[in-house]
Amino acid sequence: MISEKMMDFVKNSSSIRAMFEEGKNMAAKFGAENVYDFSLGNPSVEPPKRVKEAIAEVLEEDSPNLVHGYMLNAGYEDVRAAVAASLNKRFGTGFDESNILMTVGAAGGLNVILKTLLNPGEEVIVFAPFFGEYTNYVKNYDGELVVISPDTSSFQPNLKEFAEKISEKTKAVIVNTPNNPTGVVYSEKTIMALAEIMYKAQDEFGTDIYLISDEPYRELVYDGREVPYLTKYYENTIVGYSYSKSLSLPGERIGYLVIPSEAADAENIKAAASVANRILGFVNAPSLMQRTVAKCLEEKTDVAAYDRNRKLLYENLLKYGYECIRPEGAFYLFVKALEEDDKAFVERAKQFHLLLVPGSTFGCAGYVRLAYCVSQDMIERSLPAFQKLAESYQ
Ligand code: PLP
Secondary structure: OOHHHHHHHHOOOOOOHHHHHHEEEHHHHHOHHHHHEOOOOOOOOOOHHHHHHHHHHHHHHHOOOHOOOOOOOOOOOOHHHHHHHHHHHHHHOOOOOHHEEEEEEHHHHHHHHHHHHOOOOOOEEEEEOOOOOHHHHHOOOOOEEEOOOOOOOOOOHHHHHHHHHOOEEEEEEEEOOOOOOOOOOOHHHHHHHHHHHHHHHHHHHOOEEEEEOOOOOOOOOOOOOOOOHHHHOOEEEEEEOOOOOOOOOOHOOOOOEEEOOOOOOOOHHHHHHHHHHHHOOOOOOOHHHHHHHHHOOOOOOOOHHHHHHHHHHHHHHHHOOEOOOOOOEEEEEHHHHOOOOHHHHHHHHOOOOOOOOHHHHOOOOOEEEEEEOOOHHHHHHHHHHHHHHHHHHO
């Protein structure tokens, strides 16, 4: 018999994954070209050519222990130093290898840092809409998730409610910008106001409150939008990064955590995070991928392809009468459902072979998420289905 805790996890198992399975079944039934699957954030853009070359180069190297062996749980020192130098160059920060811990993607990094920080019952604040997996990650370490309700006019964090809900029990706050599912980039003004609330709360409660910046979409921005680097606004910031989207490597499981030396208790956090990486069973991030990304720190994915998809879908959906915030980053559209119940809307969409994810998965009912990291061709073929779906409500 499985554990009670796992029973809960299984029962609430991600509807995004369920949709992915359903997509495959529908494709078998109706033909793949007649199913429009916008459910999963799996990049359609190939990894940059340099990534493939770098993998081959690493494999050609002659010292198996330097490529395939165990290393420090935090990762290869030269790889971490290269990551730190690249961040310093881009953001004017002052990191060195001791501030970087290589992780098994963003998911691995978030689990490592939450295991490192959380005592049972301590609270982690998230802003709806948010990546639904945070609920599971916080539960993994018996933390309590506190959800701040969405501001659906701008999809920036609702700071008034945040100031009310931050408490002596708050251990961490997770932000994700550019955001999954809205595509919104939190403005510098928002970040400064958020930092001010957190500094004030730390003073008032005499506690350390950590800001966890989950940023797998940092480089996926449009129209020259800037994404503030959060360690510069709030000292107790820990950054979780991933190459899943920026280099189209989600299956390879590679990312890193930044634990700045200015963060409260930084030395203990670095040491504990390294142990957490090991005892969660990751041991260390995949060695081949560590070596590969270190050779590709200047590489960029084809953001222009996602931008074309963004415009094509956004402009046509508005034409058909849908309401949606214009995404500034990531590769998602967060569209208002045409009926109150987002799950019923998702069911209706399926009749038109459109696979969408209900907003309630992200703590924001009444909306649906479309992942447009798909082929442009599929988007073009799907447009009549979106139009018919809208007409079915008239
Ligand atoms: N955080 C957010 C906001 C995401 O959207 C995702 C994946 O879609 C992840 C974390 C997990 O990313 P990774 O594949 O790097 O574990």
